[in-house]
Amino acid sequence: MGYKVVVVGATGNVGREMLNILDERQFPVDEIAALASRKSLGTEVSFGETTLKTKDLDTFDFTGWDIALFAIGSEATKTYAPKAASQGCVVIDNSSLYRYDPDVPLVVPEVNPEAVEGYAKKNIIANPNCSTAQMVVALKPLHDRAKIKRVVVSTYQSVSGSGKEAIDELWDQTKSIYNPTDDFKRKVYPKQIAFNVIPHIDVFMDDGSTKEEWKMVAETKKIVDSSIKVTATCVRVPVFVGHSEAINIEFEEFLDEDEARDILREAPGIMVIDKREDGGYVTPIECVGDFATFISRIRQDSTIDNGLNLWCVSDNLRKGAALNAVQIAETLGNRVLKKA
Template sequence: MSRLFNVAIVGATGAVGTQMLEILAERNFPVGALRLLASERSEGNFLEFKGEEIMVQTLTAESFVGIDIALFSAGGGISEEFCPIAAAAGAVCIDNSSAWRMDPEVPLVVPEVNPQEIARYVNKRIIANPNCSTIQMVVALKPLHDFSPIRRIVVSTYQAVSGTGQKAIDELRIQTGELLNGRPAECNAYPHQIAFNCLPQIDVFFDNGYTREEMKMVNETRKILGSDAIGLTATAVRVPVFYGHSESVNVEFAGRITVQKARELLAAAPGVELRDDVASQLYPMAVDAAGQDSVYVGRIREDESCAQALNFWVVADNLRKGAATNAVQIAKILAETYL
């Protein structure tokens, strides 16, 4: 790729924004000019990109003049307001919030699963990045779904605090220290203590008893896999882990898939690393996925209660493949194929 692209990162100082910056450098994305955008309180700070110190600017309606690709990770409200502004200025927006995911005119993309959807950016010049938990699950599901269509999914997630942002990372660290020293834990990021605890609530509850996080997984998975017929139920749990989401996934298929066949399919799947040797106690763990871009799959076994179902365990770094890496992968395909 010989052309250079002017890139903006909205929310550049946040947990995902800083990862976007790192991954653009790691993957040698052809950046011409780079504009780092955040709120007024970050104005004048500097972040490093390929050895160069770049000053953070305040996000305004004029921030996108001359920008080709804008990576957004500053929350749904910011994306709803500024993605149309950026698009009108000529940028293509890749948005990490939930603001545009279920818009029928906006493609919801995981490059290993449905890269062809990127072409639909022309509708609104916006491409949506899925929820972190959805991304890692559909990367693992795609090769199996292609072999035998999925009928039903039951998933339970065990999600790291970094999914909430830096304030939650700090809260887990501080609470752990306080409790180990016999002092009470102060709760700000979550309604209850997260250190040495599990919280069966991620985001707000709906009238059906599910949380917004759980319903994101239901709706986004169907959209990405292109099938409203898939039955899916989810339980999302916050756990005292800093980085890396884990998921227990039970999938019923239209036809039987043996464990050996599932291993073959997953071993050959893009973006998947198979770790499935229980005799050697080899299986995916959050500590191994942290800082990596692969989706790790293991503990594959047949569901003894259903002849056409499998159980498996999926782990990925929620800030990288679950957010920043997926966005940069989309940007690379967009730049190479469509711009």
């Protein structure tokens, strides 16, 4: 006996990935529905060998459905997630709407799987920000060994984190540079993204940080340990898919780089590729389509006591969004619902 699953926002990048990953991981689905807004009504999406026609989110009755994977913006989620939850369907939400709600668990299954058991307060579980998800997968096993005091992270985030229009913008700008007859388009980003980097993701806050940077701080504390100090600089780079992070970690006690490497090799969801030679590391283009979070460039930081540096790369549409949501559904099924 499997689950009745709804994918909300099934025509978007993340929604389509959710459908792909549910099939790839052979999630026990008895029945599946793909929902979208009225403007996308009837659009066909794939679930393995099956073609689904999207149904109208506005009129859909969630009664009798077990799990809804939400991949729509916060405004729409504010309307439809409580509706689904009130009709008995557990919502796993990819937006930022519920991440900081104390009554909603924020879950990365390799890090805090037990947190799913707190879903019942609102019948909702939150999926973290893409940049946070991959980082905490790397931090947790090291924190368990040596306790982390402080993290300094610089991110190099792909345009797919801003949606399909951003992917199109990078593509169009790149073409226009090589072909001056093409129109130069800038709609998504405040500055040119092609052959450039932009140190600005989400809105600016009063202290000079951006909302994306604040999210990494707040979410790491909620998922891993509230005592960890985090400072982040988040940068958009001209890469289509795959987020990269340079992470500096300060521990309460010394952790040797070789031991850290061994710990990470044994940790769930991580693949260590760390050879000190040309090409002995992973870049974002190599992680696309993969489930793993890749770790490279593990080395001591001699400028501080008990310091370590590492390079972290992951497919942001997968671990940063769709994969993590499906893993939450798996964890929920194994620990709570237990139907399959």
